[in-house]
Amino acid sequence: MQYEGVLRKMQTEIGNPIQYYMVFENDFLNVNQVLDKDLQISFIKFQCLNCGQDRPIYRQGFCKNCFFEIPSAGDWIMRPELSTAHLDKEDRDLEYEKKVQLQPHIVYLANSSNIKVGVTRKGQVPTRWIDQGAHEAIEIVEVPNRYLAGITEVALKKHVGDKTNWRKMLTNDVQDENLVTWRNKLKAYIPKEAEEYFIASNTETNLDFPVLQYPAKVKSLNLSKTPTYSGKLKGIKGQYFIFEDNTVFNVRGNEGIYVSLNIE
Ligand SMILES: [Zn+2]
Numbered sequence: 003m004q005y006e007g008v009l010r011k012m013q014t015e016i017g018n019p020i021q022y023y024m025v026f027e028n029d030f031l032n033v034n035q036v037l038d039k040d041l042q043i044s045f046i047k048f049q050c051l052n053c054g055q056d057r058p059i060y061r062q063g064f065c066k067n068c069f070f071e072i073p074s075a076g077d078w079i080m081r082p083e084l085s086t087a088h089l090d091k092e093d094r095d096l097e098y099e100k101k102v103q104l105q106p107h108i109v110y111l112a113n114s115s116n117i118k119v120g121v122t123r124k125g126q127v128p129t130r131w132i133d134q135g136a137h138e139a140i141e142i143v144e145v146p147n148r149y150l151a152g153i154t155e156v157a158l159k160k161h162v163g164d165k166t167n168w169r170k171m172l173t174n175d176v177q178d179e180n181l182v183t184w185r186n187k188l189k190a191y192i193p194k195e196a197e198e199y200f201i202a203s204n205t206e207t208n209l210d211f212p213v214l215q216y217p218a219k220v221k222s223l224n225l226s227k228t229p230t231y232s233g234k235l236k237g238i239k240g241q242y243f244i245f246e247d248n249t250v251f252n253v254r255g256n257e258g259i260y261v262s263l264n265i266e
Pocket residue numbers: 050051052053054055064065066067068069
């Protein structure tokens with residue numbers, strides 16, 4: 003089987019285990035079906051997810067020009083506390099920013115390698131947790147806009163991490179934590195503006211990733227240095243492929259690269 007197309011973040015479907023899909027222009031692949039098979043990935047060219055041109059990818063699948071211009075790559079994406087649509091204030095495109103920022107957002111705790119706090123649009127639960135490779139997660143507050151979520155995250159970050167150690171996540175060097183206890187402990191640090199949105203009732207969500215065998219250590223595949231790689235696929239966690247020889251490949255981290263995939 004051969005597939006060809008630009009890499010985008012894999013689509014997912016919650017289940018036991020989680021299902022992963024690579025979606026190309028005219029085709030899609032349920033990656034779970036490829037577990038235990040040999041997979042060859044080859045770099046063909048770049049294809050910016052915005053302009054479609056063959057230019058080096060700068061960040062988030064976009065070339066440098068697009069990254070600094072398009073509304074969907076504004077600073078408030080990575081730093082939600084910089085959101086200003088609730089003040090009617092434009093960053094790059096107010097209409098777009100209102101649509102994305104002025105909707106329910108969740109501040110959550112996720113445990114991928116350690117407990118971390120994060121922000122996502124409500125419609126992205128549990129997708130966001132799956133993408134991070136969290137084996138458990140829980141909501142803390144549900145607020146009406148991105149700004150409130152951002153300032154809550156900033157306040158809570160002083161008391162809990164906000165980064166994932168991706169090596170530990172991939173080697174499954176993880177511990178179960180009682181996230182309800184953590185949420186109750188953090189309640190005291192929620193900013194006043196967001197206090198009324200505290201969620202007291204939800205329980206933990208547990209996520210089951212399709213991994214046959216975790217690697218002992220990991221080495222990351224970089225397609226610009228190694229344009230062709232083949233290996234036996236042993237698992238998928240977060241947005242990573244895990245291969246038998248300890249190689250891991252971050253699909254999301256390679257968005258905007260046009261590849262061919264051969265499955266034997
Ligand atoms: Zn571009």
